[in-house]
Amino acid sequence: MESFEGPSASVSFEDLLEELGPRARGVFARYGIPEQDRGDLVQDSLLVFLYKQSEVREPQAWLLGTLRKKCLSYWRRRRHKLYRGVDAAILESLATQAPAQESSDFMRDLGNAVARLPARCRAVLTLRYRQGYEPAETADRLGYKRSGIYKIIERCLASLTSRMVASGLLSGEAQ
């Protein structure tokens, strides 16, 4: 097996994986990473290691630390995609022509969900969904920094999404 060559001691990629294996599985188990996505995370980490090994003194500790951070950002990306999807679906529902009854049911359900959110999120999402304000306008209107409004919107979408999939919280209101 070829070794990585660098200013630090050469490390065999196979040996490294061999030693890393059980602990890497532990990391994946702890962070609940699905089996089918683990290979990509390991591959990414090994690639980064290849380029940065001259700076790494403890390859195993570094790889495990990097894997941990990759697990965290894996879920962060997944959440981000979900919230963006929820937002797009709501905006498109509002923009799409639908039978009057369906439209009014949707507005009522959305209104009920938003009404149960903290005051700040209520204000942000009402401007976004009822008045059709863009993020920068929302920031100006509510006195937030424009640079920070995307984070605030994401937090509010997270809140709305968890309400949307929570059992029993909205069913009474929806009837």
Next chain:
Amino acid sequence: MSSYHPDPAALERFMKGESEPQEGREVVRHLLAGCDECRREARRHAPGAQPPASSRPSAWAPEGVGLAGDAMARVQRDLVQRSASLATERAEALGLFRELESLPPGRQSVLVRNSRRFQTWTLAELVLAEAFEARSGDVQRYQRLAELGLALAQSLDEATYTAPLVADLEARAWAYLGNALRILTRLRAADQAFRRARKLLDEGTSDPLEEARVLALQASLRDQQGRPNEAIALASRAARIYLQLGEEHLAGRTLIAKCAFMARDGRTDSAVADLERALELIEPEREPYVTMAGHHNLVHMLHNQGKNQEALKLLAKAQPVYRKFGKPQARWRLQWLEAKIALALGRPREAEHALLQVRDGFFEAGIYLDAAVACLELAHLYLGQGRLAEVRELAAWMVPIFKSQEVHREVLAALSVFRRAVEEERLTAGLVQSVAEYLEQSPHNPQRKFEPPSRS
């Protein structure tokens, strides 16, 4: 609620953010309408909701980390190929660096932006490493090389190196540039550079070492901006990461800086205890400057606590550390500390001799701020002994400092107060001390204006 229910696969796609628009709209409407059964199914696919795959990982099997059979072979092939390209890059990097160094700065940046042979990962890394190396001796070079490293990182091909790796290197370059700007007291520009660095880290590879590096340097900026709590928190976070990665020396280096922040914030007792532990983490041969700075700070703190005998003993033990650093600045700083301790122990002649050497050394090297502080300490000593003619001589001696471009406006204003007081024969020990203290703090707080002590 309608009798329509999205199928489980549609709910899974939605919760992974992978729905087509029409499907997404239907799922959102249905979930908002309050279908408990579908909500339950959706929650199973919520990010982070997966049950642990196995509670006790068994012996190593490539399958356990998702790399088996063909996948494993593919990864190996890719890494071996990249490894070979990197070896070629490494062989050429030093020659390319020397070629760049021989050119004027304007020509350097044109070349790295336009010539592909310079656009390699290894060269960018080498330039940045050289930049960091220059930080303790030649800040102009530090800034210039950080800018060159940034231009190189920005010119790297993302298809070859991947976008996250390029983002990491750009983050490092911005952090080095920010640090150089901090040393040059361009704090606003430094702040912007660190903001860029942090943003790029979010787009990067999740390498914890890269994160710790940026945090540790940003901590120094926060300290200089007069935000000690943030500085201490950032340094602690960086040190924790380093320790988790087994990088004890880097943790020690970061903790030495953190102790300096604490001491400046008036928490000298805790700083001394932490600094002793930090020094144990340091590998003395790896960065003599860091070792020297750690010992120097510790002796200084002990002196400030009034533990001068202890400080003197430690100073004697630390002599080889100063010698190892090998730069004259180290010798002058050592003598300066010896002068302070000698004064505290009631040995003014010893102190005067050392202070004169310190003053001359810094003055000849063009390090005017330190030369001025040494002058003021001499003035304080002379004033205490009633040697007013020598105080006047010192004030005259400081004239070139006023003409220097290296000293900022507020420092010159403070020195003018001193000079006027000498000319008008109303100089007091209190005034000398407060000008000296102001000057010593000024690199850490360049915005602060000097306020003369009120007459009692």
